[in-house]
Amino acid sequence: MTVLVLVGTAKGGFIFEGSPSRRSWKMRGPFFEGFDTYDMIGEEGDERPALYAGVNTWTWGPVIYKSKDSGHTWRKAKNHPRFPKKNPHQLSVKRIWNLQVDRGKRLYAGVEPAALFVSEDDSNTWEGFDSLNFHQTRKEWQPGNGGLCLHTIIVHPNQGKKIRVGISAVGVLGSDDGGEKWRFMNKNIRADFLPEKYPEYGQCVHKIDFNPSRPDALFLQNHGGVYLSKNFGENWQEIGRSLPSDFGFPIGAHPHEPDKVYVVPVKGETRYPPNGEFQLWVSQDSGKRWFKSSRGLPQRSYFNVLREAMAMDGEEPCGIYVGCTNGQVFYSIDDDKSWQKMAENLPRIYSVSCVNT
Amino acid sequence: MDGKSKIKVFVASIFAKEFKLSRELTMEVGTVEDLVSNIENMASGFRDSIYDETGTIRPYVNVFVDGANISSREDALNTPLKDGDSVYIFPSVAGG
Incomplete structure (x- = not known):
């Protein structure tokens, strides 16, 4: 088994191919240079x-690339997620934020301005979820600091018609019928920056993740607060009060242990780690207790880990990977006891994901 | 001529390379939109790279008609072309 770590950056994509021991890594790329x-x-x-990349080019707009040979060569898709011409809100796709493949081989794309698209023919054609993309409340949707983006797509692995999405700063929306009807699912999630602390929508959700063996349990990193839902988003409970900061971007559910979850706390005001010490925090009991994991990580650090930049490889023991805004990638292959540096001097890192081949 | 004019189009190398186009094209068209559609017929995806769903020319694309940058004009795509016009399609120079 070989682990590929896919790293998306501000200047293109990179692939790190692991040795069988995962102690050495061979870099390929950059692909999509400069974008x-x-x-x-x-x-x-x-x-x-099959590999896919969401690339936001300044020359030919936001586009999808795909590779059928483990990322050695890439081809631009025939078509890309786009709103209908002359749509009611005069929307045009500015950036692709998130891609997901479900087991039915549908390829989903979350974009800015916030919208969801799906391709059922390997990205040759795309269809928008109009009832979400032109939702009756859309005029009231406000952007987060990164823009009005749909950054998280969760498709229930056993019930493919159940879809949950995260939008900044709108919150969680869900559909139980394959995307025909959508409703807000932000019960008990705080919005500290609004006059009403628990509104129906307007929350700035940063990322959601889950363990496929227990998919009804969703973990959520909010703009203030870490949350758990035991019923696929119907309601949420706060689980991060003992963290050094409840602000952060990524959240990662361990692929083998359903109660294990990782976060990367940063200070909300500065968006760098508490006390300038890079640290992950891990809970093994769904957030009842949290422990710091920082051995091997830089102690003086004033960078951030963005929402898409944490991944796990599913090997035994599970490898955990984080990409930083200063272009470093760190990873642990001993159950988060210690961390090693995989790469440095890359451009600002937007995303990290793993593929086992 | 059916409202069509004979014009020359000069395409920046980044577009020519991406879409396997000749850098200099001659065609008979009536408007900038016709011109882009004409190239789209030769190179699928070209139109999407020049303007978005709302018909707005993308922020880092400049279209010059006889030396004038028409990219930010309202209704830029309907800019009429006349015989002998030269149209340049270039990415903008951005940054410091």
Whole structure:
């Protein structure tokens, strides 16, 4: 088994191919040179998995690239997620933020301005979820600091019609019928920056993740607060009060241990780690207790880890990977006891994901 | 001529390379939109790289008609072309 770590950056995409021990890594790239690469993903369970990248070019707009040879060569897709011409809100796609492949081989794309698209033919054609993209409340949607973006797509692995999305700063929306009807799912999630602390929508959700073996349990990093839902987003409970900061961007559910979850706290005001000490925090009991994991990580650090820049490889023991805004990638292959540097001097890192081949 | 004019189009190398186009093209068209559609017929995806769903020319694309940058004009795509016009399609020089 070989682990590929896909790294999307402000100047293109990189692929790190691990040795069997995962102690040495061979870099390939950059691909899509010079262009914002917000997400790179791969289909699981294939010897030669298909890889996809969401690339935001300044010359030909936001586009999808795909590779059928483990990322050695890439081709621009025939078509890309786009709103209908003359749509009611005069929207045009500015950036692709998030890609997801579900088991039915549908490829989903979350974009800015916030909208969701799907391709059922390997990105040759795309269809928008109009009832979400032109939702009746859309005029009231406000952007987060990174823009009005749909950055998280969760498709229930056993019930493919159940979809949850995260939008900054709108919150969680969900559909139980494959995307025909959508409703807000922000019960008990705080919005500290609004006059009403628990509104129906307007929350600045930063990222959501889950363990596929227990998909109803969703972990959520909010703009203030870490949350758990035990019922696929119907309601939420706060689990991060003992963290040094409840602000952060990524959140990662361990792929083998359903109660294990990782966060990267940063101070909300500065967006660098508490006391300038880079640290992950891990809970093994769904957020009842949290422990710091920082051995091997730089102690003087004033960078951030963005929402898409944490990933796990599913190996035994599970490898955990984080990409930083200063262009460093750190990883642990001993159950977060210690961390090593995989790469440095890369451009600002937007995304990290793993593919096992 | 059916409202069509014979014009020359000069395409920046970044577009020519991406879409496998000749850098200099001659065609008979009536407007900038016709011109882009004409090139789209030769190179699928070209139109999407020049303007977005709302018909707005992308922020880092400049279209010059006889030396005038028409990119930010309202209704830029309907800019009429006349015989002998030269149209340049270049990425903008951005940054410091």
